[in-house]
Amino acid sequence: MRHITNHEIAGLLNEMAVLYDMEGVPFKPRAYEKVAQNVEALDREVADIYKEGGVEALRREIPNVGEGIARHLEEILKTGTFGELKKYKKKVPVKLDELMGIGGLGPKSIRTLYVKLKIKNVKELERAARANKISKLPHFGAKSQEKILKGIAFSKKHVGRFLLGAVDPIARVIEERLKRVSGVGHVTTAGSYRRRQETIGDIDILVSIRGQATSVSGLATKRIMDAFVHMPEVARVLAHGPTKSMVRLKSGIQCDVRVVPEQSYGAALQYFTGDKTHNVETRKIAIKKGLKLSEYGLFRGKRMVAGRTEEEVYRALGLKWMEPELRTASGEIEAARAGKLPKLIPYGSLRGDLQTQSNWTDGNNSIAEMARAAMAAGLEYIAITDHTRSLAMTGGLDERGLARQGKEIDAFNREFTDDSSQFTVLKGTECNILKDGKLDLADSALKTLDLVCVAVHSHFNLSEREQTERIIRALKHPLVNILFHPTGRKIGKREPYAVDISKIIRAAAQYGVALEINAAPERLDLKDLHIREAVEAGAKLVIDSDAHAAAHFKWLDFGVAQARRGWATRADVLNTLPCEGFLKTLRGLKKR
DNA sequence: GCCGTTTTCGGCCCGACTGTTTTCAGTCG
Numbered sequence: 312m313r314h315i316t317n318h319e320i321a322g323l324l325n326e327m328a329v330l331y332d333m334e335g336v337p338f339k340p341r342a343y344e345k346v347a348q349n350v351e352a353l354d355r356e357v358a359d360i361y362k363e364g365g366v367e368a369l370r371r372e373i374p375n376v377g378e379g380i381a382r383h384l385e386e387i388l389k390t391g392t393f394g395e396l397k398k399y400k401k402k403v404p405v406k407l408d409e410l411m412g413i414g415g416l417g418p419k420s421i422r423t424l425y426v427k428l429k430i431k432n433v434k435e436l437e438r439a440a441r442a443n444k445i446s447k448l449p450h451f452g453a454k455s456q457e458k459i460l461k462g463i464a465f466s467k468k469h470v471g472r473f474l475l476g477a478v479d480p481i482a483r484v485i486e487e488r489l490k491r492v493s494g495v496g497h498v499t500t501a502g503s504y505r506r507r508q509e510t511i512g513d514i515d516i517l518v519s520i521r522g523q524a525t526s527v528s529g530l531a532t533k534r535i536m537d538a539f540v541h542m543p544e545v546a547r548v549l550a551h552g553p554t555k556s557m558v559r560l561k562s563g564i565q566c567d568v569r570v571v572p573e574q575s576y577g578a579a580l581q582y583f584t585g586d587k588t589h590n591v592e593t594r595k596i597a598i599k600k601g602l603k604l605s606e607y608g609l610f611r612g613k614r615m616v617a618g619r620t621e622e623e624v625y626r627a628l629g630l631k632w633m634e635p636e637l638r639t640a641s642g643e644i645e646a647a648r649a650g651k652l653p654k655l656i657p658y659g660s661l662r663g664d665l666q667t668q669s670n671w672t673d674g675n676n677s678i679a680e681m682a683r684a685a686m687a688a689g690l691e692y693i694a695i696t697d698h699t700r701s702l703a704m705t706g707g708l709d710e711r712g713l714a715r716q717g718k719e720i721d722a723f724n725r726e727f728t729d730d731s732s733q734f735t736v737l738k739g740t741e742c743n744i745l746k747d748g749k750l751d752l753a754d755s756a757l758k759t760l761d762l763v764c765v766a767v768h769s770h771f772n773l774s775e776r777e778q779t780e781r782i783i784r785a786l787k788h789p790l791v792n793i794l795f796h797p798t799g800r801k802i803g804k805r806e807p808y809a810v811d812i813s814k815i816i817r818a819a820a821q822y823g824v825a826l827e828i829n830a831a832p833e834r835l836d837l838k839d840l841h842i843r844e845a846v847e848a849g850a851k852l853v854i855d856s857d858a859h860a861a862a863h864f865k866w867l868d869f870g871v872a873q874a875r876r877g878w879a880t881r882a883d884v885l886n887t888l889p890c891e892g893f894l895k896t897l898r899g900l901k902k903r
Numbered sequence: 904g905c906c907g908t909t910t911t912c913g914g915c916c917c918g919a920c921t922g923t924t925t926t927c928a929g930t931c932g
């Protein structure tokens with residue numbers, strides 16, 4: 312049986328949902344989407360569940376899977392796809408993933424474009440739009456055509472890059488595979504992956520061979536390269552040489568491996584980790600000192616003066632070693648020379664998570680399940696922050712719903728104070744900021760909560776002035792503690808709404824509101840530059856997973872990475888504090 | 904297609920916005 316991941320299975324189910332939508336089939340699309348979401352959030356492989364208990368186990372273990380979808384899942388596990396999907400694909404044979412990625416295009420429009428103009432992919436879509444053919448279709452007009460062209464331009468900017476959150480698990484698996492090859496010394500993924508950038512262009516892995524100090528060759532290097540190009544993740548081998556191989560992975564991303572001598576390993580790491588500008592700067596410093604810096608080492612004439620470790624290379628340049636996240640030529644070199652590098656917030660240092668959604672609204676899991684998952688992830692507290700009433704699609708809570716939820720949280724906490732483990736569930740909300748900057752819940756309800764968090768979920772296209780004023784009005788509210796995902800962007804999908812983020816940062820500092828760094832791989836909002844601005848303005852930060860399922864707590868470190876790239880220290884991030892101290896500090900901000 | 908049940912069929916989060924229309928279809932959250 313061919314191995315197929317949960318992510319791939321979810322992809323197929325989502326595709327089916329879109330195809331049903333196209334044909335106007337009622338209700339089935341939502342059913343498939345639900346299962347896709349549940350599969351994605353599962354903490355074990357669908358393949359394993361099936362292996363253990365067959366179709367019955369699939370129905371039992373995966374919510375919303377019934378007779379029909381269980382059969383499809385079985386077929387997917389055996390053949391990689393399923394008949395119903397193939398049947399519908401034949402009706403509208405278009406590149407769905409491509410076309411659905413264009414903002415404003417949905418299933419119905421894609422179907423019309425295919426039926427009327429035989430448009431199958433983005434290239435043909437662009438050609439038709441430029442030839443002014445789309446504006447003439449029924450229910451399309453000049454504005455829709457314009458919007459499509461804008462959507463294409465936006466998606467082009469992001470082509471070829473992958474979310475860190477999507478690349479991370481793949482890179483880890485490959486690193487592990489390479490480490491198991493006999494004779495292998497170090498294995499490190501360098502590049503934008505090591506800098507923990509939001510998106511990754513390709514995976515660059517550096518490998519050394521034990522005992523090969525000054526040059527690389529022979530059986531050991533051949534073994535590692537052979538192992539690399541024959542990995543099950545590989546779709547196509549682009550190059551297969553003795554010291555460098557390149558492959559295209561099934562997930563679409565390119566992955567390169569280089570074998571370097573142990574003596575040059577630090578220099579190679581340095582060379583392949585910094586971004587272009589950082590490397591230009593460091594090489595200039597070398598030149599000034601009469602040295603030459605390359606991926607093979609730091610040289611004076613032919614003599615190598617450093618190269619085995621990064622520390623050695625930086626020290627020889629008169630610099631302190633610096634964290635990979637800082638290496639973007641944005642002040643880190645000056646700081647390293649002056650010994651004034653920030654002490655970045657360490658990975659794994661978060662004790663709480665202030666944005667989690669439960670099945671009271673659009674989350675997958677109960678409050679108790681979320682709490683247990685958070686405990687397992689090493690956290691000491693979480694806030695349950697379900698949506699509020701004006702976000703109708705999630706079944707947002709009104710004052711009465713929130714009060715009922717509060718009772719469930721109280722009951723859970725009572726149960727757990729008896730327990731030896733110390734864990735607290737805080738009462739929170741992700742309260743909508745209404746169009747005029749007022750909040751979606753009455754103060755009387757907000758007062759019953761441990762913390763009040765607010766967010767924009769509607770009216771994305773106000774003018775910058777209106778949007779900024781709207782948000783600041785919410786920040787001024789005396790009960791508001793945290794602003795969630797402050798710019799609303801979704802990487803590669805949606806631009807941030809027009810907002811003067813500097814004004815928001817200053818207002819947050821002034822009115823004692825913490826700004827969120829949302830760690831969800833697709834959001835990572837605030838972004839690095841804004842984090843740095845917030846740190847400099849003295850605004851406080853929190854890092855949240857925005858978990859909608861128990862499995863999402865693993866995202867927190869992506870938020871920490873983002874904070875690190877924004878030069879944030881432990882002291883800047885409030886949820887590095889234990890629960891009591893966190894609440895005290897958060898409330899203290901309002902009184903200043 | 905799934906779920907829940909007053910079990911084997913009826914209901915399925917819904918409201919706003921946009922651009923197309925002149926009463927609504929499609930998309931988004």
